[in-house]
Amino acid sequence: MKNLSKLLRTETEAICYPDGRMVGTDGHERAKVHLKRRLKEMGCKPYIGRSLELNYPFKGKSFCNLVGRIPGTNPKLPPVLIGAHYDSVIPFPCADDNAAAVAIALQAGAMIAEKGGFERDVVIALFDAEEPPYFLGEGMGSHRFYEDHVQGKREIHAAIIMDLVGHDISVPGSMLSDVPLIGKVAALVSGLAKMDLSIPTLSSLLFVTGSESHEEMAVALDSVGHPEGLKIVPTLNRYIGDMSDHGIFRRNGVPYFFLSCGRWAHYHTPTDTPDRLNYSKMSHITHYVVKLATEVDLVEMADRKRVERIHDTLELETSYLRQSLGILYNPIMRQLGVKGIRNRKEMNSFVNKLLSLGLC
Ligand SMILES: [Zn+2]
Structure with missing residues (x-):
């Protein structure tokens, strides 16, 4: 566990540039190059085509979702997706928002790749442009990914999305x-x-929404229970709204989990720095994400288009x-x-x- 905490710290700090990762900046480009290399090192295959980069233009700017796939034993099945956005809202490190979640997604992916045994492919999606002015708009990275590469092409079995997962509550x-x-x-x-x-x-509280998105998601969450080092608080997404990249999946009937520690005093400020994060908590969340993905991999989710008629x-x-x-x-x-x-x-x-x- 100590080792994992250390890896997460290194992974987080690697993209916490003093000038941030805002769309269109040099920091954004550096983060993109670095994260693409990390996905490659982990053994990720392109989600589609030949590249881990899924580029798209929007209002004269160029954007890039980085999406890799860890092959499962049955590539015909819809994959499980683990995702987080990598852009920053201001030209500062933005460690909790959202370098921490990116680090967890990468380390969870590395653990899954190493351990193997997944039936489905596991997609690691590092989304661009989650932050304003793109938030919930046409240019938002997760929206473009879903609309350009998922809808009517290759459905996602379930999505596990993280935002603001590096801090103590x-x-x-x-x-x-x-x-x-x-x-x-x-x-x-x-x-x-x-x-x-x-x-x-x-x-050590961790809020999880999405159990209500499908009966099997509630079962999966309950099978994992309270993992070591974390206190899970399942709650309804409608209490907090579509705060992050899970929104596009939810609205399209894809079963999902959204993991977050909520907002804190350093939210969207220059003081959201990597030294303030709890890497031990992040390592517990990494194991938790792997466990959730393992459970979700095993279940069939019939009737998924009717998820709004919630149990x-x-x-x-x-x-x-x-x-x-x-x-x-x-x-x-x-x-x-x-x-x-x-x-x-x-x-x-x-x-x-x-x-x-x-x-x-
Ligand atoms: Zn943010």
Whole structure:
């Protein structure tokens, strides 16, 4: 695990240039060349044609999705996709957004290539132009990939997308006052209520949306359960919206998981630097992604075009939430004035209150 943390750090730092990776800049070009080489070193074959580069023009600029394929034993089956965007929003390192996820996608791909045994091809997709002004528009990398190379050509079995997966989750200090014992001690520390705190129980949280995209995705998530070092919080995508590259898959009925630690204090700022990331947490996420992909590889997903007629994942969400929050579950509920989560209406109100606190 230590070794993997180290590899992830090297992989992340390799594209955290001081001047960033914004579309059309020199840093973007350097990142593209570097990442293409990394996909090649891993043994990736082109997704289509002869190149790992899937270039496309948009409004007079040239863009490039980097997409490789780790061959499975049955290339006729629709592949599993692991994806993350590699562009940056500002001319700064943007480590958590999204160099960390790119590093995890690459290392997960390397582990899958080395271990073998997948029936389906595993596609490693490093998307261009996720950030504004391209976000959710025609020029967005994942949109172009889906519309130009997936739709009506080669369907994707399921997509696992990551964004903002390098950091610990912190909580507003005010929330501590209700925690037994800790609350009393916390009250003695002046200014604590106003601080953003990293708490061991919560720092390892990882939000996962998409269990609702297909019954088999919920089964796959539950089969993996709580992996070592992480506390999984499955939640509905509609609570947070299509925040990243999973949106195009979701809207087209492709089963998906979207993994994220949410926004944090350094989101879209020059202080989102590689020294602030938790590489141990990232190594747990890497193993988790490989496990999810392994589960998803095995299942058939019939009826996938009707995914919006969703089965309810309330029970899954509540039981994971209780386990993941542990001793903080009751104090957090009290703090938010929530008596219990017995139905979807109560879950909606719980999540809305959490969102208003900035916890997720
Ligand atoms: Zn971003």
